[in-house]
Amino acid sequence: MTPARVIVCLVIGYLFGCFQTGYLYGRVVKKDDIRKHGSGNVGTANIIRTYGKKAGYLVYALDTFKVILAIIIVRIVIYGGEPNNALLGMITGLGAVCGHNWPFYLHFKGGKGIAATSGVMMTLGVWIIIIELLAFFVPYYFTRIVSVGSLVLTGVFPFLILIFYPGQTAMFLIALILAVMAWIQHRTNIVRLLNGTESSFRKK
Numbered sequence: 001m002t003p004a005r006v007i008v009c010l011v012i013g014y015l016f017g018c019f020q021t022g023y024l025y026g027r028v029v030k031k032d033d034i035r036k037h038g039s040g041n042v043g044t045a046n047i048i049r050t051y052g053k054k055a056g057y058l059v060y061a062l063d064t065f066k067v068i069l070a071i072i073i074v075r076i077v078i079y080g081g082e083p084n085n086a087l088l089g090m091i092t093g094l095g096a097v098c099g100h101n102w103p104f105y106l107h108f109k110g111g112k113g114i115a116a117t118s119g120v121m122m123t124l125g126v127w128i129i130i131i132e133l134l135a136f137f138v139p140y141y142f143t144r145i146v147s148v149g150s151l152v153l154t155g156v157f158p159f160l161i162l163i164f165y166p167g168q169t170a171m172f173l174i175a176l177i178l179a180v181m182a183w184i185q186h187r188t189n190i191v192r193l194l195n196g197t198e199s200s201f202r203k204k
Helices: 003-017 021-028 044-051 053-078 085-101 114-121 126-143 146-164 169-185 187-195
Strands: none
Touching: 003 053, 003 085, 021 044, 021 053, 044 053, 044 146, 053 085, 053 114, 085 114, 085 169, 114 126, 114 146, 114 169, 126 146, 146 169, 146 187, 169 187
């Protein structure tokens, strides 16, 4: 793994990650700035609270797709014959999450990286997808709090890399970095969870 390839993967990932679906949806479709509403975040949860479920699902799908597309381009188009293909994809995914969280044209204030990180997970195998779906929806079902599912989802990711990609230390470290980034981005949510003031989607 050469430094040049790492840089190429990170740059491609970052540029794709900078495509801020939530922000662009607000600007183009609603003629509005999502950052002026709710939590001020451009991610799925705030989109759902502000514009409704259909808008939120669309934003989530496009935010995962942009990461998957970036990884496909790297793993198949650019470095199709590379033996460390999965690692290159993870590096690209790291760049994409960074672009999603800190887009240069929004003064480095983007989303919290959950949809983008789940896009990385979706390229790593069916079992990882299934387990991560359970990791999100089981805690969410019982709490109706998105941040709880998001924290569990990202928290188990490094352990799944250890299980399904044994010996891939670099991939494990990247998964760990992604998890730490997600938890840092959710630091205010964690404080509210500890205080019992975190918002939920419980039915009235």
